[in-house]
Amino acid sequence: MHDSQGFVGSKGYTTLKTPSQNKGLGFTDAERETLGLRGLLPPATLTLEDQVELTMQELRRKTSALDKYVFLQSLQDVNATLYYAVLSRHTYECMPFVYTPVVGEACQKFSQIYRHTPQGLYLSLNDRGKLRSILDNWPVEDIRAIVFTDGERILGLGDQGIDGMGIPVGKLALYTACAGVHPSHCLPVALDVGTNNEAKLNDPFYIGLKRRRLTGEAYDAFVAEFMEAAVDKYGKSVMLQFEDFGNNNAFRLLHHWQEKVCCFNDDIQGTAAVALAGILGSTAITGTVVNDHRFLFLGAGEAGAGIAELIAYAIQVETGKSIEECRKQIFMLDSNGLVCKSRLGELQHHKINFAHDAEHVPDLLSAVKALKPTALIGVSTLAKSFNQAVIEEMSANNERPIIFALSNPTSKAECTPEEAYRWSDGAAVFASGSPFGPVEFKGKTYVPGQGNNAYIFPGVGLAAFACGATRITDLDMYIAAKALAATIPQDQLDASCVYPPLRDIREVSLKVAVAIAANKYATGQASVLPKPADLEAHIRSVMYTPRY
Structure with a gap:
C-alpha cells in the first residue's frame, strides 16, 4: 500500500519502528530473514548485554542531567526492551x-x-x-x-x-x-x-x-x-x-x-509507608520502637499529614491505643508555626487531627526546644530549614536523633546528610528524599538512606497485579512498611542507613508485594483465585525480565 509520497509499509520496517518489537542489532540472522529486516540493519549482531553496555557508555558521556533524561526517554521510544534492561540492571545509576x-x-x-x-x-x-x-x-x-x-x-x-x-x-x-x-x-x-x-x-x-x-x-x-x-x-x-x-x-x-x-495516592500513602519503614528500621540503631517516639514534622501538607496518619495507625496497631491517643505523640509545624488547638479556626481539614493542646510557638527551633522530639521529619520544601541550631538541639535531647529531610528535589532538602552528621557529631540517623552519596566523618563512613517512594509503590503495584487486588488500604501500607524495614541488611544499619541498597530493589519489591498480596487474600480483596499455594513463587513468575 502506497501513501501520497509513495511510502510502502513493510513488515520489517514496521517492526523496527515499534518500540516493543524492535531489538536493533539484537535480531538474529534467522529473525532478519523471517521479518524482512535484511538491508534495514548493518550486518553485525549485538546481544542485549552488549547493547546495555554500549547504552551506559553513551549515557555516561552526556554531561547535563536533562540530556541524560532525554536520552533515556528517546531510548524508550525506540527500543523498549533495551530501555528496561538498562533500568533494571543499572537502577541505582539511572533512577x-x-x-x-x-x-x-x-x-x-x-x-x-x-x-x-x-x-x-x-x-x-x-x-x-x-x-x-x-x-x-x-x-x-x-x-x-x-x-x-x-x-x-x-x-x-x-x-x-x-x-x-x-x-x-x-x-x-x-x-x-x-x-x-x-x-x-x-x-x-x-x-x-x-x-x-x-x-x-x-x-x-x-x-x-x-x-x-x-x-x-x-x-x-x-x-x-x-x-x-x-x-x-x-x-x-x-x-x-x-x-x-x-x-x-x-x-x-x-x-x-x-x-x-483499587486506588491509592502515592504522595500521601506511598511517602507515608516509606517514611514509616525508615522509622521502623531505625529501631535496630536507636533501640527506640515507634510507639516510644515523639515526632515533629516541619511541613503539614499531603506528605506530612500522610506520614503522620500512618505513624499514628502503626502506633495503634502496635499498642491497641485509640487513634486519638496515638496522634498525641505527633506534632506539626506549618508556615504559621505550631499546629495547635488555639489555631483550630484557621486550619485546613487535614491538619486538625494534629492540633493538640500545646502552647503555640512560631518557629522550628522553638518547637524543638519546647517539645523535645526524638524524630524530626522535614516535608516542607524549605531548603536549609534544618539548620545547625536545630540539629544541635535535637542532638542535645537525644543520643541518636532521627533527622529525615524528605523534601524533593535535592535543592529543596531541609539539610544535607553532611550537615546532619557534622552538627550532630555523627549521632544523627539521617534519611533524605533525593539521593546523596556516602559521607566520611571522623573516620567513619555514613550511608544516607534515601526515603524513595520507589521502595514502596512498585511493590504495591506488583501485588495488585499479581493477586488482582480490588482495594488498597491503610493496613496494606503499614504491612508494606514493615516488609520494607525487614529487608535492611546489617551492613546498611552499621552505616546508620535505614533503607536497603537500591541495587536490591527488585527483591525488596518482591518482599513488599508478597506481604501485601497475603493481606489481600486474608481480607477477601483479591480477585485472582484460588490463592496460589506458594505466593512468592507465583509473584516471582509474573515479574517481567527484559530479554530478547
Missing part, C-alpha cells in the same frame, strides 16, 4: 535520570522536550463526555496499572499543568524496573484541567490547555468520568495511582474513591 531529582526539571521543560511519540494518554477538558471512547485509542487492551496526574503540585515545584506528565511516565518506568510489572500493562495519564502557572499560560509553546484550572463540582465530575471510564474499560482490579494532585483535591479525592475502586 535519578528517570525520576527524582531530574524529572522535576524535565516537567518544567516538558513542552520544550516533548518528542511527539505517545507515552500515555492526554485527557483534556475538551474531551469531557468522551473519555471512555478515548481509552479505546490506546493500543493495549490489558491495562493493570494507571498512574495519573492533573499536574497541580509537581514535587516541590508547584503547578506544571500538562507538563506534569513526566511524573506518571517516570513512575511507571519504575514499576517495571523496580518490580517487574510488564510495561505493556502500564498506562500514564495526564488530566489537563488547565493551569494557574502564569509562565505556562504565556508560553507560546506550552502543549496544554491555556486556561485557568477547573475547580469545584465540574472538576470532581471530570475526575469521576475518568475513574469510571478506566474501571469500565479495564475492570475492577485496575490499579489507579493518584500522583501530584494539589492539597485541596488530593485528600478529598482519595477519601472519596479508596472504598470504591
Whole structure:
C-alpha cells in the first residue's frame, strides 16, 4: 500500500519502528530473514548485554542531567526492551535520570522536550463526555496499572499543568524496573484541567490547555468520568495511582474513591509507608520502637499529614491505643508555626487531627526546644530549614536523633546528610528524599538512606497485579512498611542507613508485594483465585525480565 509520497509499509520496517518489537542489532540472522529486516540493519549482531553496555557508555558521556533524561526517554521510544534492561540492571545509576531529582526539571521543560511519540494518554477538558471512547485509542487492551496526574503540585515545584506528565511516565518506568510489572500493562495519564502557572499560560509553546484550572463540582465530575471510564474499560482490579494532585483535591479525592475502586495516592500513602519503614528500621540503631517516639514534622501538607496518619495507625496497631491517643505523640509545624488547638479556626481539614493542646510557638527551633522530639521529619520544601541550631538541639535531647529531610528535589532538602552528621557529631540517623552519596566523618563512613517512594509503590503495584487486588488500604501500607524495614541488611544499619541498597530493589519489591498480596487474600480483596499455594513463587513468575 502506497501513501501520497509513495511510502510502502513493510513488515520489517514496521517492526523496527515499534518500540516493543524492535531489538536493533539484537535480531538474529534467522529473525532478519523471517521479518524482512535484511538491508534495514548493518550486518553485525549485538546481544542485549552488549547493547546495555554500549547504552551506559553513551549515557555516561552526556554531561547535563536533562540530556541524560532525554536520552533515556528517546531510548524508550525506540527500543523498549533495551530501555528496561538498562533500568533494571543499572537502577541505582539511572533512577535519578528517570525520576527524582531530574524529572522535576524535565516537567518544567516538558513542552520544550516533548518528542511527539505517545507515552500515555492526554485527557483534556475538551474531551469531557468522551473519555471512555478515548481509552479505546490506546493500543493495549490489558491495562493493570494507571498512574495519573492533573499536574497541580509537581514535587516541590508547584503547578506544571500538562507538563506534569513526566511524573506518571517516570513512575511507571519504575514499576517495571523496580518490580517487574510488564510495561505493556502500564498506562500514564495526564488530566489537563488547565493551569494557574502564569509562565505556562504565556508560553507560546506550552502543549496544554491555556486556561485557568477547573475547580469545584465540574472538576470532581471530570475526575469521576475518568475513574469510571478506566474501571469500565479495564475492570475492577485496575490499579489507579493518584500522583501530584494539589492539597485541596488530593485528600478529598482519595477519601472519596479508596472504598470504591483499587486506588491509592502515592504522595500521601506511598511517602507515608516509606517514611514509616525508615522509622521502623531505625529501631535496630536507636533501640527506640515507634510507639516510644515523639515526632515533629516541619511541613503539614499531603506528605506530612500522610506520614503522620500512618505513624499514628502503626502506633495503634502496635499498642491497641485509640487513634486519638496515638496522634498525641505527633506534632506539626506549618508556615504559621505550631499546629495547635488555639489555631483550630484557621486550619485546613487535614491538619486538625494534629492540633493538640500545646502552647503555640512560631518557629522550628522553638518547637524543638519546647517539645523535645526524638524524630524530626522535614516535608516542607524549605531548603536549609534544618539548620545547625536545630540539629544541635535535637542532638542535645537525644543520643541518636532521627533527622529525615524528605523534601524533593535535592535543592529543596531541609539539610544535607553532611550537615546532619557534622552538627550532630555523627549521632544523627539521617534519611533524605533525593539521593546523596556516602559521607566520611571522623573516620567513619555514613550511608544516607534515601526515603524513595520507589521502595514502596512498585511493590504495591506488583501485588495488585499479581493477586488482582480490588482495594488498597491503610493496613496494606503499614504491612508494606514493615516488609520494607525487614529487608535492611546489617551492613546498611552499621552505616546508620535505614533503607536497603537500591541495587536490591527488585527483591525488596518482591518482599513488599508478597506481604501485601497475603493481606489481600486474608481480607477477601483479591480477585485472582484460588490463592496460589506458594505466593512468592507465583509473584516471582509474573515479574517481567527484559530479554530478547
